Amino acid sequence: MGKTYIFGHKNPDTDSIMSSLVMANLEKKLGNSEAISCRTGKVNKESEYVLKYAGVEAPMLIENLEAGSEVIIVDTANEKELPDNINELKIKKIVDHHYVALHTSYPLYYRAEPVGCTSTIMYKLYKENNVEIDKTIATLMLSAIISDTLLFKSPTCTVEDKNAVIELAKIADLDYEKYGLDMLKAGTDISSFTIQEILNLDAKETSLKEVKTIINQVNTAYIPDVMKMQTDLEEGMKKIIEEKGLDLFVLLITDIVNSNSQVIALGKNADLVEKSYGVKLENNTALLKGVVSRKKQVIPIMTENA
Ligand SMILES: [Mn+2]
Numbered sequence: 026m027g028k029t030y031i032f033g034h035k036n037p038d039t040d041s042i043m044s045s046l047v048m049a050n051l052e053k054k055l056g057n058s059e060a061i062s063c064r065t066g067k068v069n070k071e072s073e074y075v076l077k078y079a080g081v082e083a084p085m086l087i088e089n090l091e092a093g094s095e096v097i098i099v100d101t102a103n104e105k106e107l108p109d110n111i112n113e114l115k116i117k118k119i120v121d122h123h124y125v126a127l128h129t130s131y132p133l134y135y136r137a138e139p140v141g142c143t144s145t146i147m148y149k150l151y152k153e154n155n156v157e158i159d160k161t162i163a164t165l166m167l168s169a170i171i172s173d174t175l176l177f178k179s180p181t182c183t184v185e186d187k188n189a190v191i192e193l194a195k196i197a198d199l200d201y202e203k204y205g206l207d208m209l210k211a212g213t214d215i216s217s218f219t220i221q222e223i224l225n226l227d228a229k230e231t232s233l234k235e236v237k238t239i240i241n242q243v244n245t246a247y248i249p250d251v252m253k254m255q256t257d258l259e260e261g262m263k264k265i266i267e268e269k270g271l272d273l274f275v276l277l278i279t280d281i282v283n284s285n286s287q288v289i290a291l292g293k294n295a296d297l298v299e300k301s302y303g304v305k306l307e308n309n310t311a312l313l314k315g316v317v318s319r320k321k322q323v324i325p326i327m328t329e330n331a
Contacts, residue, residue, distance in 0.1 A: 029117060030090060031097040032063040033143075034106035036227055039172035039212070042072045043165040044099040044143040045084050048120065051147070052097070054156045060097070063087045065108060069226065071212025075168040078204075079161050090114055100143040102127045102135075105230055120146055123320065141179065141186035144169035148189045163196035171205040172212070175244075178284050179318045209281050213245045220254065220261040224276070230269075231324060234331040236294045238273040239265065242319050248287045251278045252310075255289065259309060262291045273297060275327075279317050286316045294331075301330040 031049050033041025045062045052060035062084040068076070076083055090096065092113035102119055103126040104111060111127075118134040119127075122143050138146050144166040151158050158166070167190045174182035177190075194201040215223055228241040245251050251258075262274045273292040280286070289310045290298040298304070304311040316322045 027095060028059045028061060029057055029095045029097055030061055030063045030087060031099065032065055032084070032087065033099045034101035034103070035065050036225065036229075037064045037066050037072070038069065038100075038227060039072045039075060039208075040143050040169040041100040042068060042084060043075065043169035044120070044147055046081060047144060047147045047162055047165055047169075048097060048099050049084075050162055051150060051154065051156055055154060061085060069212060070214050071172060071208060074208050074211035075165065078208075079164040079168075081161060081165065099147075102137065104128075120150070122146060139183075141182040142170040142173035144173075145183075145186045145189045148193065149185075158193070158196055160197055163193040164199070167193040167197060167199075167201060168205075168208060171201065171208060175281055175284070175317055176202070176205045176209065178281075180321050181318050209244065210246055213243075213281065215243065215245075215251070220257045223254075224258065224261045224265060229319065233273070233297070233324070233328045236272045236297060236331045237270065238275065238292075238294075238327075239269070239271055240275045240277065240319055240323060242277040242279055242286075244279050244281050246280070246282050248278055248280050248285075252287060255308075255310065258289060259291060262289070266292050275323070277313075277316070277319065277323065281317075284315060284317050286313045287311075288313050288316075297327055297331055301327045 031045045033045055042064055049060045049062035064084040064086055068083045095115045095117050097118045098116060099120050102121045102123055116133050120136045120143055122138060122140050148166055170186050170190050174186050177187055190201055224241055228239050230239050266274050271292055273294040276289040278287040288298055290306055291309055299306055302313050
C-alpha cells in the first residue's frame, strides 16, 4: 500500500486538523501503515491550544500533491475547499458532515452524517471497528466537537455530539466545560493578526444561487474588540471584493459567550443580509441575534433569499 494523505478543508479549523489526526490513527490501527495526517493551511490558535494540551504535533503541511496521490478527505465534501488539482487525486474515502459539492468518476467510501462535527462520526467509526480510543485521541476528538458546536450552543449540535463529548471527557479525564471554554477563548485571540489574516482566517467562498460570496467568521468573547477595527476591516473586504469579483462579502463576528453575531456586509448584494434576517444595515453592520452557525443559519437562509 502506498502513502495515503489525509486532510480537511482549506483554512483548516479545529475539526479539520483533529479529524485528520484521528483518521490517520484509525487507518494505521486498521493496517494502513502509511496513512499520513496532513493539512492544507495554517494551524489556527484554537487548534494550537489543543495540540499543545494533548502534546501532539501538527499534521504535515501539504502544498502540491502529485497527480494520482491517494487521499482521504475529512470535514468537507466541497471541491472549492480542496486542493486545485483534486480531480487528479484519487479520493479513497470521505468522512464529513457538510452538504455534498463534489463529484467523482469512480466509486469511493463515503460516510456523511448530519451531526455537528466530523469527529463525532470518527468516534462512531472507532467504535464500529473496535479500535480503542486512548486519552490523546479522546482529547483531540472532544476538542473538535466542542469547537464545531461552540460547546453545544450551535444549532448544528446533536444529541450524538453531546454524548460523544461526555464519554470522551471520561477517557481524557478532563472537565470539558472548563477546558472547552478555555480552548474557545484561545481561538478568539486575534491580537497578533493583520487585517488580511483576520479576513482569511475562516473564509468560505460560496455561491448563493448566482451571488458570488465570501462568508468569513471570526469568533470573539467580546464583539466591540473586533468592531473597533471596522474601518480597516471594510477596507480589506473591499479589496478582496474587487480582486475576486465578488457580489457580496459577509463578515460574521460571532460572540461565543452570548451566541450572537455582528455582521458586516459589503458588495452590491449586501441587501441580501437585510432580506434574509429582517434587519437594517446601518453603517454596513447589524446584529444577528442567536446566529452562530454559518452552515445552518447563514448559508441556507441566504441562499433561499438570493
Ligand atoms: Mn467540521
